Amino acid sequence: MSWRKHISPPHPPGRRRGAGPSARRRMVVVVGLLGLAATGLMARAFDLQVVRKQFYQRQGDARFLREMPIPVSRGTIFDRNGEPLAVSTPVMSIWANPSEVLDNDERIPQLAQALGVNADELKSRLAQRSDREFVYLRRQMAPEAAQAILDLGIPGINGQREFKRFYPSGEVTAHVLGFTNIDDRGQEGLELAYDDWLSGKPGAKRVIRDRMGHVVEDVEQVRAPKPGQNLTLSIDRRIQFLAYSELKSTLEKFQADSGSIVVLDVKTGEVLAMVNLPTYNPNAINGSKPSQRRNRAMTDVLEPGSTVKPILMAAALSSGKFTPTSPIIDTTGGHWFFQGHDIHDTHNYGLLTPTGVITKSSNVGAAHIAMQLDTGLMYDTYRAFGLGNSTDSGFPGEASGHLRIGRDWRPLEKAILGYGYGLNVTVLQLANAYATIADGGVMHSPTFIKGNDNSAKQIISPEVAHELIRMMETVTGPGSTAPQARIANYSVAGKTGTAHKANAGGYDKSSYTAAFAGIVPASNPRLVGVVVVDNPQKGSYYGGMVSAPVFAKVMDGALRLLDVPPDNIGRWYVGGPLQGAGGLVGSQPPVDAPIDDAPVDEDTP
Template identity: 80%
Template sequence: MNPRRPMQPSPGGRRRGAGPSPRRRMLLVVGVLSLASLGLVARAFDLQVMQKQFYQDQGDARFLREVKIPVSRGTIFDRNGEPLAVSTPVMSIWANPPQVLENADRIPDLAAALGVDAGELKEHLAQRADREFVYLRRQMPPEAAQAVLDLDIPGINAQREFRRYYPSGEVTAHVLGFTNIDDHGQEGLELAFDDWLSGKPGAKRVIRDRMGHVVEDVEQVREPKPGKNLTLSIDRRIQFLAYNELKNALTEFDAASGSMVILDVPTGEVLAMVNLPTYNPNALAGSKFSDRRNRAVTDLIEPGSTIKPVLMAAALSSGKYTPTSPLIDTTGGHWYFQGHDIHDTHNYGLLTPTGVITKSSNVGAARIAMTLDTALMYNTYRAFGFGNSTNSGFPGESSGLLRIGRDWRPLEQAIMGYGYGLNVTPLQLANAYATLGDHGVMHTPSFIKGADNDPRAIVSPQVADEIVQMMETVTAPGGTATTARIANYIVAGKTGTAHKAAAGGYSRTNYTAAFAGLVPASHPRLVGVVIIDDPQKRSYYGGMVSAPVFARVMEGALRLLDVPPDNIGRWYAGGPLMSPNGLAGSKPPTDTPIDDAPVEDEP
């Protein structure tokens, strides 16, 4: 048997049928690993250098958040430092819907704590599953919000906020207004001074875990700036007095609504402003929009006979009249002018200009108006603020309505002498009387304490002082507002009873009862205007409905402000310029209130 021949090596030194050499395999492995390492290095370089900011931002977006630092809204005080509007801390519950839906079995517990239906809550979250932030309930009491957080449900968090609270409730509602759920003013002074009161929220960066809980404060981005406080001219004590008396009057006379404005005569500051019906700013749900309206600055009325002192300002300024002359013929109680019957409740015969005020004679006022230059009468009405905004700064304030004098027809001028054909707000009327009380100087009405600015002379001090003395007879025996008397004080004022405008003319059954007055008349400190809309029971005369409200409120206000009396032991002054009743050549009548009856014919 022949031995096998040894295998001959192949030309390349490899044996036939053998695999790659170890050297080649090593080189291949090293090459692959080198390429892989190079790829990893390149990828790392791309991630760490080229796309560093992108991925850092993505990481921060998941764990680093910028959150708002809430600030408290400024407190509103009355003139004596009593808080009228304060901000209280509350908590708002919010959710990260995807996280909550991942733990859907906890939704019933969450719904129970929030006081909502579990099915509706789940649907609410499902519809917003693409979001990371959804409010579930705003402005909860801190203890109620903490009860929700104690459930420790993933994706549920709380945010601190502030809620506005009004200690005086409905009494100051129309002046203050209210804020919305984001604590921004919506009406009243909350709206007018929103920028001042709001402040500027701060901001900070925080790190949150996957549950949304803050685990670390990183840095403060913006310093929080709390809102500034505001001190009003309102006196809360007088505001309560006015509110209570107005409310009682509306109940007694079954009236639809009412307003009262009280100004500080030397400065024009608003000491009180109340309206009824009203609302509770702490519980807006269910309140009517009409109840939120500040009627004292937005609603328009025809002033009726309360305009007569302003007419007298034009008459005395013309030089044609003094408080005692010339005599005006009102004989018969009627004056037929251009087919229109202007009439009084009684036949007063001859009246002095003071008597026209005392008796509130429409005939006398119309006759005086027709002797005046139209431009003078129009300019006087305009100078006293009618047809212009008072510039009080209150949102939604009306300018009223006063047609340009050159467009007046004769009959229009006549009836404008006793308060028809123009529209004013209660605030405008109060400001006009305050001008008379401050010796003819008008101040811009202000709701801010100490903000008296731009006082300007409207009529001469002599004219203004004479008109105030003329108005003293209105509350004297024989005047139309003896019910406005205040013991130991001289009261100067004027009643007004006006038909309300209706479709096609004027209503014969609906009236506006008004009284405007100054006290103490010898040195006026306060002016008050009371407007009661559509009284239905007992009486509708301004002297019987509105004047008593004025007396009761002002009596309390004078006491609170410690204003010294000017008429101890007497009811009225009856000074040298006039007889107490204003009648020419007659004896003072008995002390029986006689109000200015409304004009039965359409003005």
């Protein structure tokens, strides 16, 4: 037996007793867990960067990327000569993110002072809207004033560039142009009618903002801005100012409630001037009343009175039963008791020619003529001249007036329709009817746009239209109703109207509408003007005394501004074939006869 003891071999380096296969398993587990973690991280990374990239991109963009509007300037409105009537000027609006401002409420007093408001009220307003991200604090400030507020560096306060409408002519063109609201959208007048044309299309861009709301980078343009298009009107600013000045002076002189003037170009139907009083300042709309903003020449209706007699005479001449000089109409006594109604004149004119009925503005004569006409012809003529129909001018809120269907006319109604009661017209309708006579019986649709292609149709024959003009020339002659409508060196054709105003109980015997409608030059018509003065209360109330002088002054200036050559130099009255047929039968005043004290017309319903 060997004396040596058994000696076990030494352990390998790094290996302890009992660390056999179980240690290796733990190592595998650890490595596996690390591998799983790595795989999870890669899967998560893949999910974030590939699978749900768009979602998280949108979430990030929602916090820093914003789409901002690119404001566009509204188109400029010009008069026919290129003078600006409505322009857009750049302004700045101040807005806030209420929560950010409230987080720095120690700056609110400073902000309130800059805005000119009470600090407590401003803080309360922001607190009430703290759930919003956008609240306007002040709209349409001057850019330099707004920039001074932004320079304060108050967190949550930002600026937005906008445009504000400005009207250089102010109240003179207010009713034609209308106005825009604070968002620069048309609200009335041509601003409303052509809003899409003028307003354009705002653009849009994406920007990156920091946490304070400041733009730090423009990312891309989403939509290109499309500026509004310009608009050139038929209005002549010079004639518009002249009409405004003369109408204002007349309303003050006669202490009238309101008034309107319309001037049309005979050959095109273009509206050269349209003025209403009272008016308003479209640059300070908040200080006006709805009644001041109404375009009375388009929206209000009136009974035209004797100004409708030339249209009655158009039916009479077209019927073949009447000529300018025959048959003779008996108005003796100045009264005609018809179906229990007293139709009367202001004077006893005796025997009159049809032209004399126009010259003297005889209600009795007009009623007799109406009763001799076929009802269908009379109704169709009135309707053809646009009475009871819209003029299709395109102006918002235009009234169509009223004319009952002819088959429903009672005899008395037909008689009084002959001198302008029982129907309603607008001032523009009346002007368009006279422009139809002036253009040889051709009716144009009135337009406010220069060079606009509008419809035209023959209403009456050129021969009848010419005869009507010659008949209406006598209205400014001796012994007529409107010698004050004469214009030096120009022939004038026209008609007066002095009508009682209707009220709830019938007609007010102390309230009148004074009107004059005229054509110049009568020998080669170029312009038509209608003047209506509502309820003159001081001095005269007759159309020939109140409205005719306004017509003469406005048209005198307009003819010279438009370089229309004189057609009657040194003579106040053309005369011609109808001379001597314009008044009483047998009356033949010389061409250069002195002016008589003209009898006035007063229409009575």
